[in-house]
């Protein structure tokens with residue numbers, strides 16, 4: 001077959017498209033290859049990086065002949081995680097890069113279109129600006145005031161500072177960059193327009209250890225003559241309410257927000273100038289009377305100083321700012337994706353309640369806020385409350401918010417207005433709007449969906465409508481909770497980066513969306529939060545809690561980096577986390593010389609929220625995770641070139657595995673505790689001696705039977721339950737659990753109308769109503785960890801054990817249960833991989849699509865594997881045992897890129913309807 005050369009495209013640096021701030025050590029490049037035909041592969045590549053000082057005199061563009069790095073032709077199929085290896089990169093410098101690739105026949109492609117990156121400023125020396133703020137004394141939580149009832153919230157909430165500075169541009173501008181961060185949240189304005197489209201920036205880090213900043217290209221916002229750079233600040237995670245119990249973070253990080261910004265203006269004729277945050281700035285307040293992530297936001301339009309962020313505004317009444325020298329906390333270019341408004345949802349319905357309030361239903365539980373058109377004339381006081389669910393009377397159910405208020409208020413200024421908050425976040429499907437003048441038309445209100453801007457990567461569809469809804473719910477749960485850090489829930493007074501939830505959901509998260517940069521950022525937070533003992537924290541950022549070391553929570557510090565490497569193929573994340581990971585391993589070993597992890601379990605949440613039965617012994621669960629860590633560490637050490645350490649971790653694994661087998665595995669393959677989770681962990685983590693695996697798998701199936709085909713796993717067991725069943729002969733049981741109705745089951749939530757995944761299986765029941773208001777989120781992603789099973793097993797989009805970054809797949813679909821077809825895809829770093837299958841009568845058909853530079857062993861389960869044929873009529877290269885069912889077989893085909901179709905007799909018992 002004739003084939004044009006491959007074309008490299010979709011260039012990424014540090015997992016991002018043309019990032020404006022990347023640390024020199026994190027310039028890691030990747031590309032995808034496009035090209036027709038089959039079995040296409042990259043045999044080599046060449047990367048060039050050249051200085052490209054955008055808009056400098058004459059703008060010559062990158063001079064490729066004077067590249068700062070030319071890799072030369074590298075014989076390799078790698079197309080991700082290519083580390084920069086050229087001359088030192090200049091801090092703040094702009095570079096262009098391009099790549100060309102040699103294909104399987106050694107023909108070379110054209111050079112790709114260039115991509116760019118800009119290097120972050122020196123974390124200390126690159127900054128000349130000072131922190132500025134308002135310098136008001138703000139009330140923290142304190143004793144009740146003597147003169148009336150104490151409302152710590154009202155006392156703490158303060159108007160948002162507005163800051164401005166004028167400057168002059170007296171020459172034509174070639175390029176301008178705004179480097180900015182805040183302690184708190186900022187919205188930057190330049191000549192009346194918003195700079196950048198990030199919201200809730202700079203996001204959440206432990207501000208005592210690391211502060212992220214953003215870089216915006218603001219060239220188009222400057223104008224000749226007078227210009228104004230402005231900012232609105234809010235408390236956010238820095239000095240607002242965060243975590244449990246309505247506590248302001250103020251006592252932890254700081255008490256009032258501050259701004260740090262530098263605007264670099266480069267002139268067309270050469271030369272540059274900086275506008276910095278300094279004592280020249282002026283401060284006042286405006287319409288935003290308070291803004292808080294948990295509590296909500298209040299605007300009084302009449303108080304807005306119109307035109308404050310443009311020139312020719314009279315700022316004589318504004319105060320001078322309080323200036324503070326920078327301290328030694330490093331300022332790093334934000335490695336994660338910004339939080340943005342990613343979608344708008346119209347109201348599905350707006351109804352009036354008996355009290356005259358409007359209840360808007362957006363048909364989807366989401367995280368964000370409302371945008372509301374309020375007509376004039378006259379002043380309206382509109383109040384918006386938000387909730388995930390309604391109570392039996394059709395009113396908002398807000399008991400589960402605990403002390404979070406999620407309430408916004410807008411006092412309009414007399415004319416028509418658009419009411420929209422900026423510095424808060426609500427978890428809701430419903431909103432109650434009171435004080436609205438007249439009738440509220442449904443098209444006057446929309447929900448703005450807000451989260452870290454993680455691009456969709458996965459798709460899944462099947463013949464079961466309810467399962468498609470579950471899939472959507474899992475993705476919405478991720479969207480609602482990936483807000484700068486992976487949080488447990490977006491509505492109540494918690495919203496914390498729990499490690500246990502993150503590790504169990506990490507693989508699902510990667511399949512659903514491109515989370516490489518998101519997790520790279522959060523892993524820095526995890527390392528920052530590590531306890532001096534080496535124990536990984538329970539939550540990151542850690543607040544002022546020294547909770548650390550909980551099994552299945554702390555283990556996230558090893559599992560998440562490993563998962564990111566496996567999914568995206570760049571071992572740099574492993575190198576970066578290596579010291580933290582080894583400190584964790586030493587911490588556990590120090591406390592547990594007998595190789596069972598029975599001590600130093602911290603807060604041990606065990607198999608959190610296991611329905612009915614939490615009978616899994618903590619030391620079993622903890623030891624299984626420790627063994628798993630050791631196995632992953634052996635792999636991690638090996639892939640990062642640490643041979644001796646890899647051997648050490650293999651030896652450690654053997655010791656834990658032996659102790660585990662001695663302590664917990666019976667001669668008949670029974671595992672102590674006899675819970676589903678105990679079997680799942682022992683089998684998934686490979687802790688059952690080979691000769692007993694089959695027996696143990698049988699006991700797991702018996703445990704499922706004993707529970708009448710229901711799951712009894714909590715957050716920890718839930719992730720591997722269906723994968724383990726499906727790979728140890730229990731595929732039918734996996735489908736039985738998947739399809740189970742009633743409590744507890746995934747389907748139960750869907751049947752109750754859920755549009756996200758609930759924290760608890762029984763968040764609401766007909767007999768009892770709501771679960772305890774104290775802990776009952778309707779948007780918690782942990783139980784959605786079943787998502788990875790849909791991709792890896794139902795679709796069969798699984799990597800070969802030795803593969804990282806989807807170079808080599810084992811496409812092994814697992815048809816079963818009520819499904820007659822399923823199809824879906826995953827946008828891997830090498831391009832989209834797709835699988836779709838259907839059963840028609842006695843025929844099973846599978847279609848697989850792979851991008852260039854990806855190969856797969858395709859496994860087609862069949863009652864007669866020898867009779868399975870590819871589209872050209874070719875038979876399988878071999879026949880193997882199908883792990884999903886004892887005695888069943890699969891036909892094996894080896895394929896490369898292109899579209900491939902296979903058809904053959906269906907597995908016995910899987911016959912579907914004709915047509």
Ligand code: BGC
Pocket residue numbers: 488489494498500501605608775780
């Ligand atoms: C959170 C969980 C978390 C757990 C730890 C809860 O309050 O919502 O998701 O993992 O605490 O026990």
